[in-house]
Amino acid sequence: MTGFLPYGRQTIEDDDVAAVAAALRGDFLTTGPKVEEYEGAFARATGAAHAVACNSGTAALHLAALAAGLGPGDAAVVPAATFLATANAVRMTGAEVVFADVDPDTGLMTAETLAAALARAPRDHTARAALPVHLNGQVCDMAALAAVARAKGVALIEDACHALGVEGIGATPHAQSACFSTHPVKAIATAEGGVVTTADADLAARMRSLRSHGMVREPDAFTDRARAFEDGEANPWWYEMPEVGWNYRLPDVLCALGVSQLAKLDRFHRRRVEIARRYDALLAPLFPRLRPVPHGNHPHGWHIYAVLVEFAALGTTRARFMAALRAEGVGTQVHYIPVHLQPYYRKRYGDLRLPGAEAYYARCLSIPLFPAMTDEDVRHVADSLARLVGSA
Numbered sequence: 001m002t003g004f005l006p007y008g009r010q011t012i013e014d015d016d017v018a019a020v021a022a023a024l025r026g027d028f029l030t031t032g033p034k035v036e037e038y039e040g041a042f043a044r045a046t047g048a049a050h051a052v053a054c055n056s057g058t059a060a061l062h063l064a065a066l067a068a069g070l071g072p073g074d075a076a077v078v079p080a081a082t083f084l085a086t087a088n089a090v091r092m093t094g095a096e097v098v099f100a101d102v103d104p105d106t107g108l109m110t111a112e113t114l115a116a117a118l119a120r121a122p123r124d125h126t127a128r129a130a131l132p133v134h135l136n137g138q139v140c141d142m143a144a145l146a147a148v149a150r151a152k153g154v155a156l157i158e159d160a161c162h163a164l165g166v167e168g169i170g171a172t173p174h175a176q177s178a179c180f181s182t183h184p185v186k187a188i189a190t191a192e193g194g195v196v197t198t199a200d201a202d203l204a205a206r207m208r209s210l211r212s213h214g215m216v217r218e219p220d221a222f223t224d225r226a227r228a229f230e231d232g233e234a235n236p237w238w239y240e241m242p243e244v245g246w247n248y249r250l251p252d253v254l255c256a257l258g259v260s261q262l263a264k265l266d267r268f269h270r271r272r273v274e275i276a277r278r279y280d281a282l283l284a285p286l287f288p289r290l291r292p293v294p295h296g297n298h299p300h301g302w303h304i305y306a307v308l309v310e311f312a313a314l315g316t317t318r319a320r321f322m323a324a325l326r327a328e329g330v331g332t333q334v335h336y337i338p339v340h341l342q343p344y345y346r347k348r349y350g351d352l353r354l355p356g357a358e359a360y361y362a363r364c365l366s367i368p369l370f371p372a373m374t375d376e377d378v379r380h381v382a383d384s385l386a387r388l389v390g391s392a
């Protein structure tokens with residue numbers, strides 16, 4: 001046993017530390033050569049045509065939402081079972097959020113719940129985008145979602161913050177873009193960090209400009225030609241700002257960490273799959289009082305291993321259950337409080353009933369899963385759960 005087991009944590013090794021130290025001693029701390037190197041490596045690792053690095057998953061979602069043209073007068077669909085940032089990124093553009101319900105057992109938005117949400121979109125707004133979330137690392141049925149989205153003229157932006165490492169995620173055959181986070185609990189860590197991938201070169205260029213104040217430096221794009229080309233050539237200092245942007249850049253130092261971590265993505269992912277298989281086998285006897293979120297052996301990022309627990313039937317509450325596990329050195333978490341229940345969104349959109357999201361939320365619990373867990377750690381978690389479920 002490696003002491004207290006959190007539900008997730010980063011794996012930082014000596015060569016990661018060396019990569020950061022080398023970047024710190026280099027000429028660039030922020031925009032430097034590691035940015036392009038990281039973006040190239042990320043595109044190769046995910047099968048994407050373009051990868052745009054930025055300084056959080058939230059920034060990635062915001063850039064993707066802006067690039068989709070979201071703004072005041074528009075609406076975008078977000079599943080209720082997600083982290084705050086998926087919905088907040090829509091609000092940051094001025095567009096309104098339409099919360100979709102999710103499957104009560106997987107927590108995923110489906111073609112049906114997407115269609116139902118689109119039917120509820122405010123009539124005086126243009127439904128322009130939907131943001132499916134690959135919750136826990138499960139992959140949404142993108143082909144089915146895309147069929148609904150296409151029929152309604154809606155772009156898909158994947159919130160793939162849980163799904164880095166799943167074959168094909170990031171290549172976006174069914175979506176306009178996919179957003180990733182490299183927060184320490186995610187598949188790889190750059191402290192804070194995010195990436196948007198897209199197949200559209202113009203969209204990637206626009207997001208690169210939006211992540212750096214809205215500035216463009218390509219002479220072809222200059223419009224104030226008299227000031228830009230005083231000598232017939234573009235002035236070397238010249239830049240233009242056609243639209244307002246942000247400072248969402250990921251520093252060179254952290255891109256160096258990203259390059260080092262990305263090289264380990266396959267190894268980390270393989271270990272996550274192994275741990276999940278062990279949990280599947282060890283927890284099977286606890287059915288039906290406790291069962292893993294059904295995954296049917298579909299591709300899975302295994303960012304989170306979530307179980308569904310019938311707390312009331314066990315005569316307990318989730319808080320007491322979590323406290324008992326904590327006493328055994330087992331950290332757990334709830335992913336997530338349905339976003340439509342947050343005071344900000346209730347004030348804006350009223351009291352929505354989304355029974356699938358509420359049923360998922362009532363039962364879900366995330367148990368420890370990270371690459372450095374040993375097989376004994378996994379058995380300790382499973383034994384603790386068995387004792388609690390058997391004795392509660």
Ligand SMILES: *Cc1c(COP(=O)(O)O)cnc(C)c1O
Binds near residue numbers: 082083085194
């Ligand atoms: C982590 C996460 C985000 C936000 O990522 P940050 O890097 O923390 O800003 C967004 N959506 C989901 C589903 C996430 O798990």
